[in-house]
């Protein structure tokens with residue numbers, strides 16, 4: 308449930324960001340609404356980039372950041388572009404590592420039927436900052452049993468069919 312109280316701005320994660328020369332005049336990534344999970348990313352292309360159907364391109368964003376240890380940034384598609392134009396992030400979600408200091412890039416691909424033009428300042432993707440876990444392997448002879456066991460890949464049924472394809476009630 309979304310709390311009624313206004314979010315506490317002081318609870319926001321502080322992240323260092325730098326504008327790069329090619330990002331001059333563009334907005335830094337920002338949240339479109341009060342509870343948006345992702346910040347919209349603007350294209351920092353100097354000239355329009357035409358993506359032909361099936362083509363991909365690395366689109367610059369004009370900024371770099373330094374995430375705190377334990378956090379990653381995920382580059383995700385925008386649903387409106389995907390639905391209307393077939394434009395999505397090819398490696399979605401793209402991963403920005405906490406130790407990456409280069410320009411954030413967006414790998415767009417055109418899965419649509421028509422050429423799509425990326426203009427400077429166009430909001431092409433969104434960035435979600437998320438905590439992640441790093442593991443220390445604990446090598447074991449056997450694994451603790453579970454109700455699922457090794458079942459996967461549709462073992463619980465899809466559209467009424469079991470993994471054996473014979474169907475189930």
Ligand SMILES: O=c1ccn([C@H]2C[C@H](O)[C@@H](COP(=O)(O)OP(=O)(O)OP(=O)(O)O)O2)c(=O)[nH]1
Pocket residue numbers: 382398400401402403404405407410411412413414
């Ligand atoms: O959509 C993306 C994905 C990655 N990166 C940057 C940040 C990330 O930290 C770095 C490396 O990304 P990744 O680990 O996905 O790439 P790789 O192909 O494994 O290359 P590398 O050997 O540089 O890690 O590239 C982006 O700017 N946008």
